[in-house]
Amino acid sequence: xxxxDRTVGARLDVEGVSVQVAGRRIIDRVSLTAxxxxxxxxGPNGSGKxxxxxxxxRMLSPTSGRVVADGDEVWQMRARDAARITAAVVQDGPTDLxxxxxxxxxxxxxxxxRLLGADSRDDRAAIEHAMSVTNVTNFAARPVATLSGGERQxxxxxxxxxxxxxxxxxxxxxxxxxxxxQLELLALVRDLRITILVTLxxxxxxxxxxxxxxxxxxxxxxxxxxxxxxxxxxxxxRVFGVTAATITNPLTGRxxxxxxxxxxx
Amino acid sequence: MxxxxxxxxxxxxxxxxxxxxxxxxxAALILSVGxxxxxxxxxxxxxxxxxxxxxxxxxTSATDIETRIIWEFRLPRALLGFVVGAALAVAGAVLQxxxxxxxxxxxxxxxxxxxxxxxxxxxxxxxxxLAVVSVPIAAFAGALATxxxxxxxxxxRGRVTPNRLVLAGVAMSYLLSSITSYLVLRASSPxxxxxxxxxxxxxxxxxxxxxxxxLPSAVLVITIAVLVLxxxxxxxxxxxxxxxxxxxxDVGRVRLVxxxxxxxxxGVVVAVSGAIGFVGLVVPHAMRMIVGSDHxxxxxxxxxxxxxxxxxxxxxxxxxxxxxxLPVGLLTAAIGAPFFLWLLRRSGRSAT
Numbered sequence: 001x002x003x004x005d006r007t008v009g010a011r012l013d014v015e016g017v018s019v020q021v022a023g024r025r026i027i028d029r030v031s032l033t034a035x036x037x038x039x040x041x042x043g044p045n046g047s048g049k050x051x052x053x054x055x056x057x058r059m060l061s062p063t064s065g066r067v068v069a070d071g072d073e074v075w076q077m078r079a080r081d082a083a084r085i086t087a088a089v090v091q092d093g094p095t096d097l098x099x100x101x102x103x104x105x106x107x108x109x110x111x112x113x114r115l116l117g118a119d120s121r122d123d124r125a126a127i128e129h130a131m132s133v134t135n136v137t138n139f140a141a142r143p144v145a146t147l148s149g150g151e152r153q154x155x156x157x158x159x160x161x162x163x164x165x166x167x168x169x170x171x172x173x174x175x176x177x178x179x180x181x182q183l184e185l186l187a188l189v190r191d192l193r194i195t196i197l198v199t200l201x202x203x204x205x206x207x208x209x210x211x212x213x214x215x216x217x218x219x220x221x222x223x224x225x226x227x228x229x230x231x232x233x234x235x236x237x238r239v240f241g242v243t244a245a246t247i248t249n250p251l252t253g254r255x256x257x258x259x260x261x262x263x264x265x
Numbered sequence: 266m267x268x269x270x271x272x273x274x275x276x277x278x279x280x281x282x283x284x285x286x287x288x289x290x291x292a293a294l295i296l297s298v299g300x301x302x303x304x305x306x307x308x309x310x311x312x313x314x315x316x317x318x319x320x321x322x323x324x325t326s327a328t329d330i331e332t333r334i335i336w337e338f339r340l341p342r343a344l345l346g347f348v349v350g351a352a353l354a355v356a357g358a359v360l361q362x363x364x365x366x367x368x369x370x371x372x373x374x375x376x377x378x379x380x381x382x383x384x385x386x387x388x389x390x391x392x393x394x395l396a397v398v399s400v401p402i403a404a405f406a407g408a409l410a411t412x413x414x415x416x417x418x419x420x421x422r423g424r425v426t427p428n429r430l431v432l433a434g435v436a437m438s439y440l441l442s443s444i445t446s447y448l449v450l451r452a453s454s455p456x457x458x459x460x461x462x463x464x465x466x467x468x469x470x471x472x473x474x475x476x477x478x479x480l481p482s483a484v485l486v487i488t489i490a491v492l493v494l495x496x497x498x499x500x501x502x503x504x505x506x507x508x509x510x511x512x513x514x515d516v517g518r519v520r521l522v523x524x525x526x527x528x529x530x531x532g533v534v535v536a537v538s539g540a541i542g543f544v545g546l547v548v549p550h551a552m553r554m555i556v557g558s559d560h561x562x563x564x565x566x567x568x569x570x571x572x573x574x575x576x577x578x579x580x581x582x583x584x585x586x587x588x589x590x591l592p593v594g595l596l597t598a599a600i601g602a603p604f605f606l607w608l609l610r611r612s613g614r615s616a617t
Contacts, residue, residue: 021422022422054507057507057510057511058510058511058513059506059507059510059511078513079510079513079514079515080513081513082513083511083512083513084513086511087511088507088508088511090505090507090508090511091507092505092506092507092508093504093505093508094365094503094504094505097503097504098503098553098557098558099500099503099504099557099558099559100557100558100559103500103557103558103559104500104504106497106500107497107500107501107504107508107512108512109497110497110498110501110512110513110514111512111513113497143558156508159504159508160511163512
């Protein structure tokens with residue numbers, strides 16, 4: 001099986017991106033970079049995380065600013081070429097999808113597809129590889145609708161990996177998953193060794209699995225750095241409105257947070 | 266690799282289904298040509314067809330009158346039934362994917378009501394030869410115009426969402442149906458063309474002739490070829506707009522193109538057959554149960570099954586109350602509605 005060097009991450013630069021919808025500015029001159037690392041994008045509800053991701057996977061074009069993937073401007077390329085660099089796992093997937101797992105994963109080959117004919121050998125290899133990495137091969141023939149939430153999320157990850165991306169963005173991939181499946185999914189994503197930009201609500205998951213954290217607040221970047229540097233009690237109070245303290249996870253040695261809603265601990 | 270092929274390659278079931286539908290369609294077409302006021306045996310039918318296509322081969326054993334019945338009336342009618350059924354089923358399958366709504370069919374989007382208004386207006390307002398010639402053209406223009414209006418109505422800030430498309434389509438359907446009813450009422454007092462209006466509205470294949478067969482057949486073949494090439498893109502639409510966009514699909518433009526293609530397809534068949542309902546709604550659902558949702562198999566099998574269904578229903582429509590002929594659209598609704606309800610109950614049970 002030939003896996004080309006697509007498994008190496010490409011550099012993603014978001015340069016001063018603003019999005020305005022109906023006169024309202026959702027994100028304002030956001031800049032961030034991810035280069036062969038896992039970057040967590042966190043922020044309160046409505047801070048513009050999903051909007052920013054949409055400008056990266058070409059769902060929503062920025063009002064101003066540039067998104068650069070692997071040195072080329074995403075919104076200047078053909079959509080298909082952009083989709084060969086960047087894949088996305090999004091939130092809007094229908095739960096009643098009648099396609100089988102294999103058929104769903106195969107849609108990841110759309111940007112690589114020739115117009116005519118069946119799957120090429122590359123297509124098959126990519127689909128098979130994506131399904132085995134995400135451990136969904138066993139239920140390849142089942143309709144996606146019949147899977148559990150954790151299995152379904154792995155199928156969407158497999159579909160994105162079948163795209164053979166060098167940049168992967170994920171919008172709240174751990175939503176609706178139980179704790180074991182949350183940890184398994186993020187471990188899987190971390191081990192992909194491509195550039196990852198992932199939005200997460202759970203700050204402890206972000207601290208545990210991300211190399212760097214970018215914090216969005218009201219559409220602007222409020223902080224950007226390692227989890228230890230970013231997750232300070234001051235920032236958590238200012239951006240999230242909670243009282244927090246950092247501790248070290250005795251199992252992993254990584255920074256973790258404990259919170260309370262009271263203003264004085 | 267062999268294991269993977271059995272997992273991600275084409276399974277056997279769709280292939281078998283397509284094979285069975287092809288054989289059944291051929292059988293139904295021969296039966297349709299044979300059955301009627303004069304019964305003609307299959308061997309004579311085949312020799313008459315062979316005689317017309319390849320005149321130097323076997324001489325036909327059929328009488329002149331049989332030859333005329335077969336070649337000038339029943340064969341074009343049977344073929345038209347097949348083409349119309351195939352077109353409606355394919356259009357339904359595509360629309361259901363494009364708006365991710367299982368209730369979508371050409372009629373929900375006002376395509377056929379647009380065709381009906383234009384056709385009825387022509388039938389009741391124009392007179393004589395002008396009316397006869399211009400009904401298909403008017404129906405086609407009405408179908409296309411309605412599609413574009415629905416698409417414009419569904420647009421908001423440059424984006425069209427599936428739900429808004431369905432709502433705009435349903436609203437237009439009601440509006441256009443009321444206009445059609447008004448036109449029929451207005452015309453009914455002097456009795457001008459009301460019978461032809463009613464037969465057009467309930468769908469009929471009685472007017473079939475070779476001349477009217479070429480355009481729908483050509484459009485059907487080209488459309489299916491284009492759609493099969495887009496099969497994986499249609500699959501991606503099922504996964505969601507956001508995912509489709511991330512796969513490099515220009516969701517808005519492709520949705521518009523698919524919409525126009527299907528309304529063209531529906532327009533050309535509705536123009537010659539009138540409004541035949543339920544085929545586009547029911548056949549794709551039945552096919553999903555048999556071959557699955559992958560459009561590479563769903564589209565060809567829907568085309569075959571839709572064609573087969575309409576040929577069979579037309580046989581029933583011609584024979585059950587012979588010599589009186591039932592409008593074929595009336596029968597498809599009578600069969601389609603209960604079948605759809607059965608599907609609904611069945612799928613509800615398996616999904617939850």
